[in-house]
Amino acid sequence: MDEVTLYHWEPNANSGKPMLALMEKGVPFASHYIDMLQFDQHKPEYLAINPQGTIPAMTHNGLVLTESTAIMEYVNDRFAGPNLMPSDPQDCWRVRWWMKFMDQWLGPSFSMIGWSVFVGPMVRQRDPQELAAAIDRIPLPERRTAWRKAINGDFSEAEMAESRRRVGLGIAKLEEELGKRPYVGSNQYSLADINIFNSTYSLPLSQPDLAGKDKTPNIMRWLKRVYSRDAVKQTWAMGKTDLANRYGLIMKEIEA
Amino acid sequence: MSAVLYHGQPNGASLTVLAALAESGLAIECRAIDLLAGERHALDGVTEAIALDLGVEGEGPVLLVDGEAMTESVFLAQYFDEAAGGAGLQPADAYARWEMMMWCRQITERLSPAAALLGNLAASQAVVAAIPQAGFDDLTARIVSDDLRGRWLALHDDVSIPAQIADSEAKIIATVERCEKQLADGRDWLMGSFSIADLVTYSWLAGMRLLRPSAFADAAPTNAWLDRVAVRPSVIAALARATVSEPLRAWAPGPEINRWG
Numbered sequence: 001m002d003e004v005t006l007y008h009w010e011p012n013a014n015s016g017k018p019m020l021a022l023m024e025k026g027v028p029f030a031s032h033y034i035d036m037l038q039f040d041q042h043k044p045e046y047l048a049i050n051p052q053g054t055i056p057a058m059t060h061n062g063l064v065l066t067e068s069t070a071i072m073e074y075v076n077d078r079f080a081g082p083n084l085m086p087s088d089p090q091d092c093w094r095v096r097w098w099m100k101f102m103d104q105w106l107g108p109s110f111s112m113i114g115w116s117v118f119v120g121p122m123v124r125q126r127d128p129q130e131l132a133a134a135i136d137r138i139p140l141p142e143r144r145t146a147w148r149k150a151i152n153g154d155f156s157e158a159e160m161a162e163s164r165r166r167v168g169l170g171i172a173k174l175e176e177e178l179g180k181r182p183y184v185g186s187n188q189y190s191l192a193d194i195n196i197f198n199s200t201y202s203l204p205l206s207q208p209d210l211a212g213k214d215k216t217p218n219i220m221r222w223l224k225r226v227y228s229r230d231a232v233k234q235t236w237a238m239g240k241t242d243l244a245n246r247y248g249l250i251m252k253e254i255e256a
Numbered sequence: 257m258s259a260v261l262y263h264g265q266p267n268g269a270s271l272t273v274l275a276a277l278a279e280s281g282l283a284i285e286c287r288a289i290d291l292l293a294g295e296r297h298a299l300d301g302v303t304e305a306i307a308l309d310l311g312v313e314g315e316g317p318v319l320l321v322d323g324e325a326m327t328e329s330v331f332l333a334q335y336f337d338e339a340a341g342g343a344g345l346q347p348a349d350a351y352a353r354w355e356m357m358m359w360c361r362q363i364t365e366r367l368s369p370a371a372a373l374l375g376n377l378a379a380s381q382a383v384v385a386a387i388p389q390a391g392f393d394d395l396t397a398r399i400v401s402d403d404l405r406g407r408w409l410a411l412h413d414d415v416s417i418p419a420q421i422a423d424s425e426a427k428i429i430a431t432v433e434r435c436e437k438q439l440a441d442g443r444d445w446l447m448g449s450f451s452i453a454d455l456v457t458y459s460w461l462a463g464m465r466l467l468r469p470s471a472f473a474d475a476a477p478t479n480a481w482l483d484r485v486a487v488r489p490s491v492i493a494a495l496a497r498a499t500v501s502e503p504l505r506a507w508a509p510g511p512e513i514n515r516w517g
Contacts, residue, residue: 077350089338
Protein backbone atom coordinates (compact mmCIF):
# COMPACT_ATOMS: atom_id res chain seq x y z
CA MET A 1 0.00 0.00 0.00
CA ASP A 2 1.46 3.34 -1.04
CA GLU A 3 1.67 5.96 1.68
CA VAL A 4 1.93 9.43 0.22
CA THR A 5 1.98 12.61 2.31
CA LEU A 6 2.22 16.05 0.76
CA TYR A 7 3.38 19.04 2.78
CA HIS A 8 2.02 22.11 1.04
CA TRP A 9 0.66 25.63 1.35
CA GLU A 10 -2.20 26.98 -0.76
CA PRO A 11 -3.01 25.28 -4.11
CA ASN A 12 -0.94 27.93 -5.82
CA ALA A 13 2.49 28.38 -7.45
CA ASN A 14 4.92 25.72 -6.19
CA SER A 15 2.60 23.99 -3.71
CA GLY A 16 -0.14 23.70 -6.30
CA LYS A 17 2.04 21.75 -8.73
CA PRO A 18 2.36 18.40 -6.90
CA MET A 19 -1.17 18.75 -5.48
CA LEU A 20 -2.61 18.95 -8.97
CA ALA A 21 -0.30 16.28 -10.39
CA LEU A 22 -1.39 13.83 -7.67
CA MET A 23 -5.05 14.68 -8.29
CA GLU A 24 -4.70 14.19 -12.05
CA LYS A 25 -3.06 10.81 -11.53
CA GLY A 26 -5.70 9.79 -9.01
CA VAL A 27 -3.14 9.11 -6.26
CA PRO A 28 -4.63 9.31 -2.75
CA PHE A 29 -2.47 11.38 -0.41
CA ALA A 30 -2.48 12.75 3.11
CA SER A 31 -2.49 16.53 3.04
CA HIS A 32 -0.37 18.41 5.56
CA TYR A 33 -1.01 22.16 5.36
CA ILE A 34 2.07 24.32 6.03
CA ASP A 35 1.17 27.94 6.68
CA MET A 36 3.95 29.83 4.93
CA LEU A 37 2.88 33.16 6.41
CA GLN A 38 3.30 31.68 9.92
CA PHE A 39 6.75 30.33 8.90
CA ASP A 40 5.60 26.75 9.57
CA GLN A 41 8.15 25.63 6.97
CA HIS A 42 11.05 26.65 9.20
CA LYS A 43 9.78 24.99 12.38
CA PRO A 44 11.66 21.97 13.75
CA GLU A 45 8.86 19.49 13.01
CA TYR A 46 8.95 20.38 9.31
CA LEU A 47 12.75 20.69 9.13
CA ALA A 48 12.82 17.09 10.34
CA ILE A 49 11.07 16.21 7.05
CA ASN A 50 12.84 18.69 4.76
CA PRO A 51 16.00 20.18 6.32
CA GLN A 52 16.10 22.87 3.62
CA GLY A 53 12.81 24.30 4.84
CA THR A 54 11.29 24.70 1.39
CA ILE A 55 7.72 23.81 0.46
CA PRO A 56 6.32 21.66 -0.96
CA ALA A 57 7.80 18.32 0.08
CA MET A 58 6.39 14.83 -0.37
CA THR A 59 7.02 11.56 1.40
CA HIS A 60 6.31 8.27 -0.33
CA ASN A 61 6.81 5.02 1.58
CA GLY A 62 9.61 6.62 3.61
CA LEU A 63 11.30 8.43 0.71
CA VAL A 64 11.44 12.23 0.91
CA LEU A 65 11.11 14.32 -2.25
CA THR A 66 11.50 18.07 -2.66
CA GLU A 67 11.31 20.69 -5.45
CA SER A 68 7.88 21.03 -6.98
CA THR A 69 8.65 20.31 -10.64
CA ALA A 70 10.87 17.36 -9.78
CA ILE A 71 8.15 15.97 -7.47
CA MET A 72 5.64 16.19 -10.33
CA GLU A 73 8.00 14.27 -12.61
CA TYR A 74 8.38 11.60 -9.93
CA VAL A 75 4.60 11.37 -9.47
CA ASN A 76 4.12 10.95 -13.19
CA ASP A 77 6.90 8.35 -13.51
CA ARG A 78 6.01 6.36 -10.41
CA PHE A 79 2.22 6.05 -10.40
CA ALA A 80 -0.35 4.62 -12.77
CA GLY A 81 -2.97 6.89 -14.24
CA PRO A 82 -2.96 9.24 -17.22
CA ASN A 83 0.50 9.98 -18.60
CA LEU A 84 1.24 13.66 -17.99
CA MET A 85 4.22 13.69 -20.36
CA PRO A 86 3.88 13.43 -24.17
CA SER A 87 5.18 10.33 -25.91
CA ASP A 88 7.18 12.19 -28.58
CA PRO A 89 10.73 13.09 -27.43
CA GLN A 90 10.65 16.56 -29.02
CA ASP A 91 7.34 17.33 -27.28
CA CYS A 92 8.89 16.11 -24.01
CA TRP A 93 11.82 18.45 -24.55
CA ARG A 94 9.41 21.34 -25.14
CA VAL A 95 7.45 20.54 -21.96
CA ARG A 96 10.69 20.53 -19.94
CA TRP A 97 11.89 23.72 -21.60
CA TRP A 98 8.71 25.61 -20.66
CA MET A 99 8.87 24.32 -17.07
CA LYS A 100 12.45 25.58 -16.70
CA PHE A 101 11.52 28.89 -18.32
CA MET A 102 8.81 29.27 -15.67
CA ASP A 103 10.80 27.88 -12.72
CA GLN A 104 14.00 29.82 -13.30
CA TRP A 105 13.23 32.88 -15.41
CA LEU A 106 9.61 33.95 -15.28
CA GLY A 107 8.49 32.48 -11.95
CA PRO A 108 11.06 34.33 -9.80
CA SER A 109 9.81 37.59 -11.32
CA PHE A 110 6.20 36.72 -10.50
CA SER A 111 7.41 35.89 -6.99
CA MET A 112 9.32 39.12 -6.55
CA ILE A 113 6.21 41.12 -7.45
CA GLY A 114 3.96 38.88 -5.34
CA TRP A 115 6.24 39.08 -2.31
CA SER A 116 6.62 42.83 -2.61
CA VAL A 117 2.87 43.55 -2.84
CA PHE A 118 1.43 40.67 -0.80
CA VAL A 119 3.73 38.54 1.34
CA GLY A 120 5.93 41.41 2.59
CA PRO A 121 3.08 43.67 3.76
CA MET A 122 1.27 40.68 5.33
CA VAL A 123 4.16 39.56 7.50
CA ARG A 124 5.48 43.07 8.19
CA GLN A 125 2.62 43.60 10.60
CA ARG A 126 4.18 41.14 13.05
CA ASP A 127 6.47 41.82 15.97
CA PRO A 128 9.92 42.72 14.48
CA GLN A 129 11.81 40.60 17.00
CA GLU A 130 9.65 37.59 16.26
CA LEU A 131 10.24 38.15 12.54
CA ALA A 132 14.00 38.48 12.96
CA ALA A 133 14.07 35.21 14.91
CA ALA A 134 11.92 33.53 12.25
CA ILE A 135 14.30 34.64 9.50
CA ASP A 136 17.34 33.45 11.45
CA ARG A 137 15.81 29.97 11.49
CA ILE A 138 15.70 29.75 7.65
CA PRO A 139 18.30 27.12 6.66
CA LEU A 140 19.12 28.24 3.08
CA PRO A 141 21.10 31.52 2.89
CA GLU A 142 19.41 32.44 -0.41
CA ARG A 143 16.00 32.11 1.17
CA ARG A 144 17.09 34.19 4.18
CA THR A 145 18.15 36.97 1.79
CA ALA A 146 14.88 36.73 -0.12
CA TRP A 147 12.74 36.83 3.03
CA ARG A 148 14.66 39.80 4.43
CA LYS A 149 14.13 41.69 1.18
CA ALA A 150 10.45 40.83 1.11
CA ILE A 151 9.83 41.75 4.72
CA ASN A 152 11.84 44.97 4.63
CA GLY A 153 10.51 46.00 1.23
CA ASP A 154 14.12 46.07 -0.01
CA PHE A 155 13.57 45.19 -3.66
CA SER A 156 15.19 48.03 -5.62
CA GLU A 157 13.29 49.89 -8.34
CA ALA A 158 15.69 48.37 -10.89
CA GLU A 159 14.93 44.84 -9.63
CA MET A 160 11.19 45.46 -9.73
CA ALA A 161 11.41 47.02 -13.21
CA GLU A 162 13.31 43.97 -14.46
CA SER A 163 10.69 41.66 -12.93
CA ARG A 164 7.91 43.63 -14.59
CA ARG A 165 9.76 43.46 -17.92
CA ARG A 166 10.08 39.69 -17.62
CA VAL A 167 6.44 39.25 -16.66
CA GLY A 168 5.33 41.31 -19.66
CA LEU A 169 7.59 39.41 -22.06
CA GLY A 170 6.77 36.03 -20.54
CA ILE A 171 3.03 36.59 -20.86
CA ALA A 172 3.47 37.67 -24.50
CA LYS A 173 5.50 34.53 -25.27
CA LEU A 174 2.97 32.28 -23.54
CA GLU A 175 0.20 33.90 -25.58
CA GLU A 176 2.20 33.12 -28.76
CA GLU A 177 2.82 29.53 -27.65
CA LEU A 178 -0.86 28.89 -26.96
CA GLY A 179 -1.70 30.24 -30.40
CA LYS A 180 0.30 27.35 -31.87
CA ARG A 181 -0.96 24.49 -29.69
CA PRO A 182 -3.90 23.81 -27.40
CA TYR A 183 -1.55 23.12 -24.46
CA VAL A 184 1.87 24.34 -23.38
CA GLY A 185 4.57 22.63 -25.42
CA SER A 186 2.42 19.86 -26.90
CA ASN A 187 -1.06 18.90 -28.03
CA GLN A 188 -1.85 17.14 -24.78
CA TYR A 189 -2.41 18.27 -21.20
CA SER A 190 0.95 17.77 -19.44
CA LEU A 191 3.11 18.71 -16.48
CA ALA A 192 3.93 21.98 -18.27
CA ASP A 193 0.26 22.97 -18.13
CA ILE A 194 0.09 22.12 -14.43
CA ASN A 195 3.31 24.02 -13.78
CA ILE A 196 2.37 27.16 -15.67
CA PHE A 197 -1.31 27.18 -14.73
CA ASN A 198 -0.37 27.34 -11.04
CA SER A 199 1.55 30.56 -11.62
CA THR A 200 -0.73 32.19 -14.18
CA TYR A 201 -4.36 31.47 -13.25
CA SER A 202 -4.52 34.73 -11.33
CA LEU A 203 -3.17 36.89 -14.16
CA PRO A 204 -6.53 38.35 -15.22
CA LEU A 205 -6.81 39.76 -11.69
CA SER A 206 -3.17 40.43 -10.82
CA GLN A 207 -2.02 41.77 -14.20
CA PRO A 208 -5.17 43.13 -15.89
CA ASP A 209 -3.08 45.47 -18.05
CA LEU A 210 -1.19 42.52 -19.52
CA ALA A 211 -3.65 39.61 -19.52
CA GLY A 212 -7.37 39.28 -20.15
CA LYS A 213 -9.90 38.12 -22.69
CA ASP A 214 -9.11 40.95 -25.13
CA LYS A 215 -5.33 41.14 -24.70
CA THR A 216 -4.49 37.44 -24.37
CA PRO A 217 -7.38 35.38 -25.78
CA ASN A 218 -5.24 32.26 -26.23
CA ILE A 219 -4.12 32.28 -22.60
CA MET A 220 -7.69 32.88 -21.43
CA ARG A 221 -9.10 30.00 -23.48
CA TRP A 222 -6.32 27.74 -22.14
CA LEU A 223 -6.92 28.87 -18.55
CA LYS A 224 -10.58 28.01 -18.91
CA ARG A 225 -9.74 24.63 -20.45
CA VAL A 226 -7.50 23.79 -17.49
CA TYR A 227 -9.74 25.40 -14.92
CA SER A 228 -12.66 23.20 -15.97
CA ARG A 229 -10.78 19.98 -15.17
CA ASP A 230 -12.15 18.03 -12.23
CA ALA A 231 -8.68 17.70 -10.70
CA VAL A 232 -8.32 21.49 -10.59
CA LYS A 233 -11.64 21.89 -8.83
CA GLN A 234 -10.74 19.17 -6.31
CA THR A 235 -7.34 20.75 -5.70
CA TRP A 236 -8.69 24.25 -5.24
CA ALA A 237 -11.27 22.94 -2.80
CA MET A 238 -8.30 22.08 -0.53
CA GLY A 239 -7.32 25.73 -0.24
CA LYS A 240 -8.18 27.83 2.77
CA THR A 241 -8.99 30.90 0.70
CA ASP A 242 -11.77 31.70 -1.76
CA LEU A 243 -9.56 31.31 -4.85
CA ALA A 244 -11.85 28.93 -6.69
CA ASN A 245 -14.85 31.12 -6.21
CA ARG A 246 -13.09 34.28 -7.37
CA TYR A 247 -11.55 32.74 -10.48
CA GLY A 248 -14.70 30.84 -11.32
CA LEU A 249 -16.44 34.14 -11.83
CA ILE A 250 -13.75 35.31 -14.28
CA MET A 251 -13.79 32.07 -16.20
CA LYS A 252 -17.52 32.26 -16.75
CA GLU A 253 -16.94 35.29 -18.96
CA ILE A 254 -14.61 33.44 -21.32
CA GLU A 255 -15.63 31.29 -24.23
CA ALA A 256 -13.95 27.92 -24.21
CA MET B 257 13.47 14.90 -39.99
CA SER B 258 16.34 17.34 -40.48
CA ALA B 259 18.57 17.87 -37.46
CA VAL B 260 21.81 19.78 -36.93
CA LEU B 261 23.60 20.35 -33.64
CA TYR B 262 25.34 23.74 -33.52
CA HIS B 263 27.91 23.75 -30.76
CA GLY B 264 30.78 25.76 -29.34
CA GLN B 265 34.13 24.43 -28.16
CA PRO B 266 33.56 21.23 -26.14
CA ASN B 267 33.27 22.70 -22.66
CA GLY B 268 30.31 23.55 -20.41
CA ALA B 269 26.91 23.05 -22.05
CA SER B 270 28.39 22.18 -25.48
CA LEU B 271 30.52 19.41 -23.96
CA THR B 272 27.53 17.87 -22.17
CA VAL B 273 25.46 17.75 -25.32
CA LEU B 274 28.21 16.52 -27.64
CA ALA B 275 29.09 13.72 -25.22
CA ALA B 276 25.42 12.80 -24.70
CA LEU B 277 24.96 12.62 -28.46
CA ALA B 278 27.92 10.26 -28.69
CA GLU B 279 26.53 8.13 -25.84
CA SER B 280 23.16 7.91 -27.61
CA GLY B 281 24.63 6.66 -30.89
CA LEU B 282 22.26 8.89 -32.88
CA ALA B 283 23.59 10.10 -36.22
CA ILE B 284 23.07 13.85 -36.06
CA GLU B 285 25.24 16.30 -37.96
CA CYS B 286 27.37 18.53 -35.71
CA ARG B 287 28.49 21.97 -36.82
CA ALA B 288 30.98 24.00 -34.80
CA ILE B 289 30.19 27.69 -34.39
CA ASP B 290 32.21 30.48 -32.78
CA LEU B 291 30.14 31.43 -29.74
CA LEU B 292 32.36 34.42 -28.93
CA ALA B 293 31.76 35.78 -32.43
CA GLY B 294 28.01 35.69 -31.78
CA GLU B 295 27.38 33.04 -34.44
CA ARG B 296 24.72 31.41 -32.26
CA HIS B 297 22.55 34.46 -32.90
CA ALA B 298 22.81 34.26 -36.69
CA LEU B 299 21.78 30.68 -37.48
CA ASP B 300 19.99 29.93 -40.76
CA GLY B 301 16.71 28.09 -40.98
CA VAL B 302 15.31 28.83 -37.50
CA THR B 303 11.53 29.09 -37.65
CA GLU B 304 10.80 28.44 -33.94
CA ALA B 305 13.23 30.62 -32.02
CA ILE B 306 11.94 31.07 -28.47
CA ALA B 307 14.28 28.53 -26.86
CA LEU B 308 17.25 30.10 -28.66
CA ASP B 309 16.14 33.64 -27.86
CA LEU B 310 15.11 33.18 -24.23
CA GLY B 311 16.96 30.07 -23.04
CA VAL B 312 18.15 30.20 -19.44
CA GLU B 313 21.53 28.58 -20.11
CA GLY B 314 23.14 31.41 -22.10
CA GLU B 315 25.48 30.55 -24.96
CA GLY B 316 24.82 26.83 -24.98
CA PRO B 317 24.48 24.55 -28.02
CA VAL B 318 21.43 24.68 -30.27
CA LEU B 319 19.85 21.59 -31.77
CA LEU B 320 17.86 22.61 -34.83
CA VAL B 321 15.18 20.05 -35.64
CA ASP B 322 12.84 20.84 -38.52
CA GLY B 323 13.34 24.57 -37.91
CA GLU B 324 12.77 24.41 -34.15
CA ALA B 325 15.73 25.63 -32.08
CA MET B 326 16.13 23.37 -29.03
CA THR B 327 18.34 24.42 -26.09
CA GLU B 328 19.27 23.62 -22.45
CA SER B 329 21.94 20.95 -22.20
CA VAL B 330 20.27 18.63 -19.67
CA PHE B 331 17.06 18.49 -21.69
CA LEU B 332 18.96 17.92 -24.93
CA ALA B 333 20.80 15.03 -23.27
CA GLN B 334 17.41 13.62 -22.19
CA TYR B 335 16.11 14.14 -25.72
CA PHE B 336 18.99 12.16 -27.24
CA ASP B 337 18.55 9.40 -24.68
CA GLU B 338 14.81 9.15 -25.36
CA ALA B 339 15.04 9.58 -29.15
CA ALA B 340 17.52 6.69 -29.18
CA GLY B 341 14.98 4.53 -27.37
CA GLY B 342 16.90 4.61 -24.08
CA ALA B 343 20.67 4.90 -24.22
CA GLY B 344 21.12 4.32 -20.48
CA LEU B 345 21.74 7.97 -19.61
CA GLN B 346 18.77 8.14 -17.20
CA PRO B 347 17.98 5.69 -14.40
CA ALA B 348 14.89 3.56 -14.94
CA ASP B 349 13.74 3.83 -11.31
CA ALA B 350 11.53 6.87 -10.64
CA TYR B 351 13.25 7.87 -7.39
CA ALA B 352 16.70 7.51 -8.93
CA ARG B 353 15.54 9.73 -11.80
CA TRP B 354 14.32 12.30 -9.29
CA GLU B 355 17.73 12.21 -7.60
CA MET B 356 19.48 12.65 -10.94
CA MET B 357 17.30 15.59 -11.96
CA MET B 358 17.77 17.24 -8.56
CA TRP B 359 21.53 16.82 -8.92
CA CYS B 360 21.52 18.24 -12.45
CA ARG B 361 19.43 21.19 -11.31
CA GLN B 362 21.90 21.95 -8.53
CA ILE B 363 24.67 21.91 -11.11
CA THR B 364 22.93 24.05 -13.71
CA GLU B 365 21.60 26.56 -11.17
CA ARG B 366 24.64 26.89 -8.92
CA LEU B 367 27.80 25.53 -10.53
CA SER B 368 27.15 26.60 -14.15
CA PRO B 369 26.70 30.35 -13.50
CA ALA B 370 29.70 30.31 -11.17
CA ALA B 371 31.98 28.41 -13.56
CA ALA B 372 30.87 30.55 -16.50
CA LEU B 373 31.61 33.74 -14.58
CA LEU B 374 35.10 32.63 -13.53
CA GLY B 375 35.87 31.00 -16.88
CA ASN B 376 34.78 34.00 -18.91
CA LEU B 377 36.77 36.45 -16.80
CA ALA B 378 39.85 34.29 -17.24
CA ALA B 379 39.52 33.34 -20.89
CA SER B 380 36.92 35.36 -22.81
CA GLN B 381 37.06 38.88 -21.45
CA ALA B 382 40.11 39.89 -23.47
CA VAL B 383 38.72 38.24 -26.63
CA VAL B 384 35.37 40.01 -26.35
CA ALA B 385 36.95 43.35 -25.41
CA ALA B 386 39.14 43.12 -28.53
CA ILE B 387 36.16 42.94 -30.90
CA PRO B 388 36.04 46.25 -32.80
CA GLN B 389 33.21 48.42 -31.44
CA ALA B 390 31.09 48.38 -34.61
CA GLY B 391 31.28 44.61 -34.80
CA PHE B 392 30.45 44.27 -31.12
CA ASP B 393 27.45 46.56 -31.55
CA ASP B 394 26.21 44.38 -34.44
CA LEU B 395 26.77 41.24 -32.39
CA THR B 396 24.88 42.45 -29.32
CA ALA B 397 22.08 43.89 -31.46
CA ARG B 398 21.37 40.35 -32.71
CA ILE B 399 20.92 39.01 -29.16
CA VAL B 400 17.19 38.93 -28.44
CA SER B 401 17.40 38.39 -24.66
CA ASP B 402 18.03 41.61 -22.74
CA ASP B 403 19.52 39.74 -19.79
CA LEU B 404 21.92 37.65 -21.94
CA ARG B 405 22.96 40.83 -23.78
CA GLY B 406 23.61 42.37 -20.36
CA ARG B 407 26.04 39.54 -19.54
CA TRP B 408 27.89 40.14 -22.83
CA LEU B 409 28.13 43.86 -22.11
CA ALA B 410 29.38 43.25 -18.57
CA LEU B 411 32.04 40.89 -19.95
CA HIS B 412 33.04 43.37 -22.66
CA ASP B 413 33.33 46.23 -20.16
CA ASP B 414 35.01 44.00 -17.55
CA VAL B 415 32.37 44.74 -14.94
CA SER B 416 33.32 42.14 -12.37
CA ILE B 417 31.78 42.31 -8.94
CA PRO B 418 34.10 41.02 -6.18
CA ALA B 419 31.18 39.57 -4.20
CA GLN B 420 30.05 37.56 -7.24
CA ILE B 421 33.57 36.25 -7.82
CA ALA B 422 33.89 35.21 -4.17
CA ASP B 423 30.44 33.60 -4.27
CA SER B 424 31.34 31.75 -7.48
CA GLU B 425 34.54 30.43 -5.94
CA ALA B 426 32.54 29.25 -2.93
CA LYS B 427 30.15 27.44 -5.27
CA ILE B 428 33.04 25.58 -6.94
CA ILE B 429 34.24 24.45 -3.50
CA ALA B 430 30.68 23.48 -2.51
CA THR B 431 30.29 21.39 -5.67
CA VAL B 432 33.54 19.55 -5.01
CA GLU B 433 32.32 18.87 -1.45
CA ARG B 434 29.03 17.51 -2.81
CA CYS B 435 30.93 15.24 -5.18
CA GLU B 436 33.16 14.04 -2.35
CA LYS B 437 30.11 13.18 -0.26
CA GLN B 438 28.40 11.45 -3.15
CA LEU B 439 31.48 9.40 -4.07
CA ALA B 440 32.39 8.53 -0.46
CA ASP B 441 30.92 5.01 -0.69
CA GLY B 442 33.39 4.13 -3.43
CA ARG B 443 30.95 4.28 -6.33
CA ASP B 444 32.29 4.91 -9.82
CA TRP B 445 29.58 7.31 -10.98
CA LEU B 446 27.65 10.04 -9.22
CA MET B 447 24.27 8.32 -9.35
CA GLY B 448 25.65 4.80 -9.03
CA SER B 449 25.30 3.99 -12.69
CA PHE B 450 26.63 6.37 -15.37
CA SER B 451 24.13 9.10 -16.21
CA ILE B 452 23.55 12.61 -17.47
CA ALA B 453 24.59 13.81 -14.00
CA ASP B 454 28.18 12.69 -14.70
CA LEU B 455 28.29 14.46 -18.05
CA VAL B 456 26.77 17.71 -16.79
CA THR B 457 28.94 17.88 -13.68
CA TYR B 458 32.12 17.01 -15.56
CA SER B 459 31.38 19.57 -18.26
CA TRP B 460 31.22 22.49 -15.83
CA LEU B 461 33.72 21.25 -13.24
CA ALA B 462 36.65 19.92 -15.29
CA GLY B 463 37.62 23.41 -16.45
CA MET B 464 37.55 24.65 -12.87
CA ARG B 465 40.23 22.11 -11.96
CA LEU B 466 42.52 24.04 -14.32
CA LEU B 467 41.39 27.45 -13.12
CA ARG B 468 40.97 26.94 -9.37
CA PRO B 469 43.14 23.86 -8.60
CA SER B 470 43.16 24.61 -4.87
CA ALA B 471 39.47 23.65 -4.69
CA PHE B 472 40.46 20.12 -5.76
CA ALA B 473 43.62 19.76 -3.66
CA ASP B 474 42.08 17.52 -1.00
CA ALA B 475 39.53 15.70 -3.13
CA ALA B 476 41.02 12.43 -4.33
CA PRO B 477 37.68 10.70 -5.06
CA THR B 478 36.47 13.68 -7.12
CA ASN B 479 39.74 13.86 -9.04
CA ALA B 480 39.59 10.12 -9.74
CA TRP B 481 35.96 10.45 -10.89
CA LEU B 482 36.86 13.39 -13.21
CA ASP B 483 39.61 11.22 -14.67
CA ARG B 484 37.15 8.34 -15.19
CA VAL B 485 34.70 10.58 -17.04
CA ALA B 486 37.53 12.04 -19.13
CA VAL B 487 38.33 8.62 -20.64
CA ARG B 488 34.75 7.74 -21.59
CA PRO B 489 34.80 7.27 -25.37
CA SER B 490 31.91 9.75 -25.67
CA VAL B 491 33.84 12.45 -23.81
CA ILE B 492 37.00 11.76 -25.79
CA ALA B 493 34.96 12.04 -29.01
CA ALA B 494 33.38 15.30 -27.86
CA LEU B 495 36.72 16.81 -26.88
CA ALA B 496 38.18 15.73 -30.23
CA ARG B 497 35.85 18.24 -31.89
CA ALA B 498 37.82 21.10 -30.33
CA THR B 499 39.58 23.53 -32.61
CA VAL B 500 41.65 24.99 -29.78
CA SER B 501 44.40 23.23 -27.83
CA GLU B 502 42.69 23.48 -24.43
CA PRO B 503 38.90 23.37 -24.87
CA LEU B 504 38.32 23.15 -21.11
CA ARG B 505 39.60 26.72 -20.94
CA ALA B 506 37.13 27.95 -23.58
CA TRP B 507 34.07 29.77 -22.23
CA ALA B 508 31.20 31.93 -23.43
CA PRO B 509 28.57 33.89 -21.45
CA GLY B 510 26.56 31.40 -19.44
CA PRO B 511 23.50 31.40 -17.17
CA GLU B 512 22.78 34.43 -15.01
CA ILE B 513 23.64 34.62 -11.33
CA ASN B 514 20.50 34.09 -9.24
CA ARG B 515 18.69 37.45 -9.12
CA TRP B 516 17.43 36.84 -5.57
CA GLY B 517 20.88 37.17 -4.04
